[in-house]
Amino acid sequence: MNSVRPPLVDGHGRAIGDVRVSVTDRCNFRCQYCMPAEGLPWLERSDVLTFEEIERLVTLLVQMGVHDVRLTGGEPLVRRDFPVLAARLAAIPGLQDLSVTTNGYLLDRDADALVAAGVHRFNVSIDSLQRDRFFEMTRRDALPRVLAGIERLAAHPEAHPIKINAVAIRGFTEDEVLPFARFAREHPYEVRFIEFMPLDADHTWTPGSVLSGAELRELIGREYPLEEAPREPSATARVYRFADGQGQLGFIDPVSDPFCGDCNRIRLTADGKLRTCLFSHNETDLRTPLRDGSSDDAIDAIIRAAVWRKELKHRVNEPGYVQPLRTMSAIGG
Template sequence: MVALWDSFGRVATDLRVSLTDRCNLRCTYCMPVEGLAWLPREETLTDEEVLRLVRIAVTRLGVTEVRLTGGEPTVRPGLVGLVARLVALRPRPQVSMTTNGTSLARLAGALRAAGLERVNVSLDTLRADRYLAITHRDRLADACAGLAAAAAAGLAPVKVNAVLLRDVNDDEAAALLRWCLERGYPLRFIEQMPLDPQHSWDRGVMVTGAEILARLRSEFTLTALPGRGSAPAELFAVDGGPDTVGVIGSVTAPFCAACDRVRLTADGQVRSCLFAREETDLRTPMRAGADDAHLAQLWAAAVRGKRAGHGIDDPAFAQPARPMSAIGG
């Protein structure tokens, strides 16, 4: 087995697999209200191709965790069957999913039965009017029902991811935390990142991790916890614990030096960093008949070229051509 080492000594063991670039929401920081030009169906990896590439990652390249993302992964047909096939791989990877939760009331039980272990659910507000303004869809009740269904099905821990937008929902930090604590959902706040297709991200109006912590500390006692490792979130015990809250400061407090992630897009491109401007095509050689060994070599070479950091603070930084919905979280 060949480990996915890069030239800075990091080892990628966590694979994020985008199953689709499509989504049933239109979050303002992710895509325009009219949507995007979706990948043509023939360019999207089939279930067999996803399974083959993940098998190569697990059996030849040392990947131990697989996170299914999108777009919105639950809009992909056959998701439950694909999960069952992924967890049947040996050695068995940990398989989880990031979702907006709107379909979990319908799918959570079947996904858990198929072997999915846990979910992260995006929820930025508790107010229906704000949810509609942010997502352009009236689906707050569905998202909340999805969270409850995931917890009932045993997809634990059911984590909540929230992005605070200035003058939109940035007054809800404490309310979101209190709501999650009452229901046993670990909450992670994520700084808004420059991954929107409109390229309208403005660091000057981004709600920073420091601001988020200040707002939480107005109502809670937070104690920083050690031992972060490669986890993206800095964790804090809430009011002495055991409950925690996390802040993912991708922009102001990057964790690139400990990053253990690699990404596979829905059209079969390897990305060594969320903000990478380079990709390595696995779909074309795979469809041309490349064997597993060759595909593994291409994948390993892609990770070896990973940069030291995302470079957002570099004056020459430029957003990747793909938006978040086409990369996978």
């Protein structure tokens, strides 16, 4: 097996360096911007990629120059023996960064094992710091447990900075902004606001429901002046420091300020479909060649052909935009 392959490049000249790998479509929350209250039909277990299949694909991608892997769901920590998978991926030669996005519900149980496995970057989703409003958004009374899990994780110096993700929805997040700003000042975490995207199962998204990063910065700036930090190429977040140096905030604005031009990301769904954009209407099946005896070189060719067709940009802001069939939980965050 070749340890190095030609770089993975799309038809617009962008080198792909980041893959988001969904390890399950299952989730123990029912967040309003993602899933209906009754949940969604789960994939059959036989349709979900095995650890061996995920490891084989990630190894191939790393050989093509992908250096960052983020493990997502659904909720990745509900996947049985998830820290075992993390350890196997962390051991792949050439992989530089292994991270996890989680709702935090099982962090108190798994934080130690995941850090020991080699995961040193974590994003934890919290949409409110008020217990009743957290319940309203997630349909789970779980805020104390999530905060306890973050404290358990924070005990590991190598896991910092821990990022807290909050989806910004008009009519809800306005009341959360200043409490989150204070939270970022009082704890060694980076709070990041992510604009509400049209990937919800209930299809309630409208352009008017997006609370933009610019509006959030205006609300925070009245109380705590902000200064923008330098932005790294291909970064999704614009990071701002508090002017007095106590803490920082991130703003991910895919709707109001798209960052498609330097996007270096692809996504792998739990059932083995390659997606070249979060908002893609097309997917490439990798599970079938994984299971029909195809060689690594054959799968390499399939991946390259799909990535070459990667979209130049999403079209969320264009007339006639149609939401993808898959919801966020089925794509992978």
